Each structure stands twice: as structure tokens, then as C-alpha cells.
Amino acid sequence: MSLNKNKISIYFSIIFFSWSFAQKSKIPTDSVTVKPLDEVVVTGQYNPTSIKKSVHNVIVINRTQIEQVAANNLADLLNFNLNLTIIPNAQTGRSTISFFGLDSQYFNILVDNIPMVSDNGLGNDIDLTQINLDDIERIEIVEGAMGVEFGANAVSGVINIITKKSIANTWNIRAYLQEETVSDEYALFDEGRHIQSLSVAHNINEKWMAKIGANRNDFAGFFNQRQGQDYYQNDGLRGYEWLPKQQLNTNALINYKGNNFRVLYKFEYFNEQINYYDAAVRANIDTQNQTSNPSATDRIFTTNRFVNNLNIDGNLNSGANYNVALSYQQQERDLNEFNYFILSKERSNETDETYQSSKVFFSKGTIDNLVKSDFYNFQLGYEARYIEGFDTQASGDLTQQDKTNKQTNSAIFGSSELNLSNAFSLRPGVRYEYNSLFKSKLMGSLSARYLMDHGFELRANVGTSYRTPNFEELYYYFVDSNHDVQGNENLNPENGFSAFVNLKKRSWFNELSLVNNLKLSYVDVSDRIDLAVVNTSPLRYQFINIDKFKLWSLSLENSLKLDKLSFNLGATFQGISRINSNEVNGTDDFLYNFQVNTSTSYFVEPWDTSFTLLLKYNGEQEQYLASGSDTDGNSTFSKATTDAYSWLDASIKKSFLDNKIKVTLGARNLLDVTNVNVNNAATGGTHSTNSNALLLGYGRSFYLKLLYNLNF
DSSP states (O other), X not given: OOOOHHHHHHHHHHHHHHHHHHHTOOOOTTOOOOOOOOOEEOTTOSSOEETTTOSSOEEXXXXXXXXXXXXOBHHHHGGGSTTEEEEEOTTTOOEEXXXXXXXXXXXXXXXXXXEOEEXXXXXXXXXXXXXXXXXXXXXEEEESOOHHHHOTTOSSEEEEEEEOOOOSSSEEEEEEEEEEOBTTBOBTTTBSEEEEEEEEEEEOSSSEEEEEEEEEEEEOOBOTTOOXXXXXXXXXXXXXXXXXXXXXXXXXXXXXXXXXXXXXXXXEEEEEEEEEOOSOOBOOEETTTTEEOOEEEEEEEEEEEEEEEEEEEEEOTTSOEEEEEEEEXXXXXXXXXXXXXXXXXXXXXXXXXXXXXEEEXXXXXXXXXXXXXXXXXXXXXXXXXXXXXXXXGGGOTTTOOOOOEEEEEEEEEEEEEEESSSSEEEEEEEEEEEESSSOOEEEEEXXXXXXXXXXXXXXXXXXXXXXXXXXXXXXXXXXXXXXEEEOOTTOOOEEEEEEEEEEEEEEEETTEEEEEEEEEEEEEEEEEEEEEEEEETTEEEEEEEEEEEEXXXXXXXXXXXXXXXXXXXXXXXXXEEEEETTOTTOOOOOEEEEEEEEEEEEEEGGGTEEEEEEEEEEOOEEEEEEEEEOTTSOEEXXXXXXXXXXXXXXXXXXXXXXXXEEEEEEEEOTTOOOEEEEETOOOSSTTOOOOSEEEOOOOOEEEEEEXXXXXX
């Protein structure tokens, strides 16, 4: 990929200047400078520990950062992280993540270490817009294969959402209203985005705490020159560019904390409704009466999710720590399709079906600190999963049959932590996993942490994980006189390997602190699944294990804090190679991408006001797409280039009456990004695309959030 080398030089000059500046600030041995305390993390650790002592490099997004940008769901929040790209789909309402060049099937999203249910699985391929952030304390991101700790589909990493489990006062009542424009579209009920939230928490006594909450999010859609539901001309302008949807998220929690153990139960119910209005309008002309009754085929997609999570943790008299998690989750997606008469607002030919369903039971337990030793510790654990579900949409348009499938998964795992000195520790780990549909898997990892002099920290992690095939890859079936495209129930899981090296430098100059973080990453996925020609006459396609994927990246992140000012600047340079070994003209060339992100926040204490600015630049991205055939009938490939684009958000948050009332005024997508051009996109072949633009946003939008927080 051709990149602007001058831009790269400028960005890395700025970043390395901050790195070299930090090296000049050695901490004197007799320094009395007060160092800020590290945040506590739990993901991938035996016990809650500080970021500095963590064996993994953990990225933390805390509650303050969430509130500064008035983020309501995970898609609002993650767009500014390096090596991570939000991929929205305006016509399905879903937003997913590309993480280190791999899509959302290759990493796990967890809530308090329990994987989330999705439309057709557990932990992966989650719609980020369905994850509400009201009840969240912080978010922890661990990059790289985490197969030993979290099993399948943790190839590129995990995102662990840590929820609030306690309050400082007897009662806490929290309510807010949030109003947003969608581009320049806004009306009190019919346009824009409207959010209402209420939560009540109560410390019943020293041991018992209870909490309930509800959040309603009404996104009225994005017209973008379209004319909405009541438009009846057949000119392709009916409906919405970005589909409207309404979400309701409710939760309840009860927490018991004894002397040596804690029991936590959490229930969640989520409901989402997405409305699709077809652009094709039928006139339905009655020539005898000289009337018309225009109609269109409309759809309503409804998702219902139920979550029951139980956590039990504590310590034995011997000093050993244990943790047991039990979870039952269910998610269904229903389709209501009907013929809608636009003028009379009547329906006919109405049908209902449940076309996606997942029911999962999950259990995980660990025990550690079995030996009392400063040198040696180890952890043993088990994990069990039972998944039952179907996806008729991914099973093919011809059969449209509920093809219910079951999958059980059981695993035992263990790791040990060797503290070879106060500064140097090693953690090897291994996991054996049995899957009822696929071969048993053995995964391993080795992590190391070395705390050096002058604030340097060196970490290295190597690990393996794998991805299980999805419904479409296993069961898709579409065969007629012109097509033969089939899934493959004999597919093998994809195998993933990653290696990460991380060098961090912490520096202090009186009240100023600097953190510089240099990361080198490598990800390799073999036996990747893709649709390939398995027979030429007659022509037949099938999903098979045929592809390979490789990525390497170099990232540098810098964070500065001075009194009430915080500033972050980072950049990453990625190379990605994709190869289909069955393609004669395929190429395994690395294609390169460059990203830069920066953020700044300043708190004005006399005004009790904070100002926040976030910017991310995504450089050009290239991909090989099929563009035709050579004289022998083999596919030929050309590069399709997605143009560079940038996201810019800004906000002002002010508190009143000792933080009882908080007002946040902000703007999203200030650079007004909507469509991003894709140049030289291929128009034929199984790997092709028919689009020359990607719809990534709905333009510049503004929001106002009013929050009331009462403690007594």
C-alpha cells in the first residue's frame, strides 16, 4: 500500500520526541515525588492487581472516560482505540469490531469474565450497540491470543466489561436524559436519538446490597435524503439510509458479602426493535375505480435477550482463593414481515418467525494460592459450555428450515507464576479443550514481565487460540439451476497464534507523569475458512479450510498527565497478508495501514468543568479482490483501496451542587464523515464487492446529557 511518507515521518517524530524526552527524566534514588497509584485490573490475573504488576499489558477505559464522551453503548466508546476499528452496518443496525485486522469472530467480549451471548454463539460476533454502559465501572482490553484463560475465539484478544458491584452510601439514585441530533436531523419524538435512564442502588446492611436499573434508547434513524415510512412514490427514496431502532435494557443485581466469601447474582433483560421500510413501492392501481393503494414489504426485527449470571468467590482457611461462575443466557431474533399499505396504514400477508436463536449454559471455576510461597503460585480451573441454537438466515435462502444444533465444550486449564525475583516473573499455561463438534484442542501460552530500573517495564506474551466455524460456514445451503453454494459440516477450527512484546517507560517530573509504551505485535491464523470453487463443471462453491492470515504491527502510545491536564498520542503501523492457497493468481503480499489517535482532557477546577477532545486518523486500507478471470479460467485479483478518514469528537462536562447534577454538551463526528470511497473495487467473483463506498457514519451530530446523582 502506498502511504504518505511525510505524514508518517511527522507523526513518528512527534511520538519519538516524547519517548526520548522521557528518557532524560531519570528518577533520583532519593526522590520524594509522589507517584500516582495504578488502576486495578482483573482480566487474566490470579487476583485483582495493579496494571504495573499485571503480567499482561492491559488497556483500561475507566468510568471517567466513559462519562466524558457521554457514551451510551460500546460502539460510542471504542472508535478511538488503536488497532481497533468499528464496523457499522446501517441496514442491519449492527456495529462490530475489527481487531488487529480480524473481525468480531476472533475475539471475546466478556462481562465480569463471563462471555456474552450473541445471535448465534457465545462471546464472539457481538453487536456493540446492544451493550449498555450505564452499569459499567471500567473496561479492560487485553491484546493477543488468550486461549489458555478464555478458550475458543480469543485469537486476537478479549474485551472484559467490569460492572459496578458496590456503592459508598446507603442509597444511590441516578437518572439522566440524553438528546442527540442525527446529522442535522432532530425532532422531539420523530428524529434524532433520545435516551432515558434510571437506576436505584441500596446498601441494605453491611452484607447485602441490591440494585435495579433501566435504560431506553430510541434511535429514530437517518434519512439522508430518503423520505421515511409514509412516502409512497416508487423512486427508491422511501425509508431510511440508517434504520431506526428502539432498545430497552433492564437489570437487577443482589450482592452478599460475608467474611470470607461473596455471592453476586445479576439478571438482565434486553429488547431491541429495528424497523425496515422497503424502498420498492407497488402502486396497486384500481383502474375501474381510478384509485391506487400503494404498498411495500416491510419488516420488523425484534431481539430479546435474557441473562442470569451467578458469581461466587472467596478464600479458604488455607489461604487459597476460589471463584465459580454460573450463567444461563438466551437470545432470540424474530422477524415480522408484512405488506404495508402506506396511505391506509393497514397490513396484510403478515408472517412471524424466529430465525436466530441461542441458548447457552456456561460455568467456570478457578482456584489459586494453594501454596504459601513468594516464589511460586499456580492456578487450576475448569470451564464448561453448552450451546443450542439455529440461524435460518445463515443456513441458506432455499431451505429456510430451523436447523437446531447443539455443541458442548469442556476444558481444564492451569498456569503457574514464577517470581524469579521482585522484578522478573514468568507465567506458563496450558489448556486442554474438548468440543463435541470438533477435534480436541491443546492450547498454550507463556508470559513474562520484567520491571527494570528507571521506570522501564518489559512484557512478552506468546499464546494460541482457535476459532470455531459459524452457522453460515457449517450449514449454508443455496442450490438451484444457477447456483450451488454450500456449507461444510466437516470444517476444522481455524488455528491462531500471537506474539506481543511491550516496552513501557514511566517517568515523573514533580507533578508531571509520562508513560511511553512501545508494542510489537504478530498474529498468525492458519486453516482460515473461505468460500472456494470445489468443482468447475458444474460450478460449485463450498466453505473449506484454505486461507492464511498474517499481521505484524508496531505501535507507540504516549500518555502525559500534569495536574488537571491529560494528553495522549499514539500511532500504529500495520502490515496484513491474506492468501487463499487455492487461487493460482493469489498473492501473499503484505498490505500496510497507518493509524494515529490523540486525546486531551483538561479540568478547570474553579468552574468544576472538564473539556475533552478525541481524534483518530485511519489511513488508506488496501485489499485484494477478485476482478475477473485469466485465459485458463482462474480468478485474477486487483487492489481495492478504502480512502483515509478521521473521526473527531469533543465535549464539555460541568458539575453543579457537589456533583449532584452533571451537564455534558458534546459533538460526535465533527469532520462530518458519512461515506468513504472504495476505489477500483472489483465487480465480479466470489470475493468481490459491488459497492464503491462504505457508509461509516451519519455525519456531524450534537448531544446534551443531563444527569442527576443523589447519594444519602
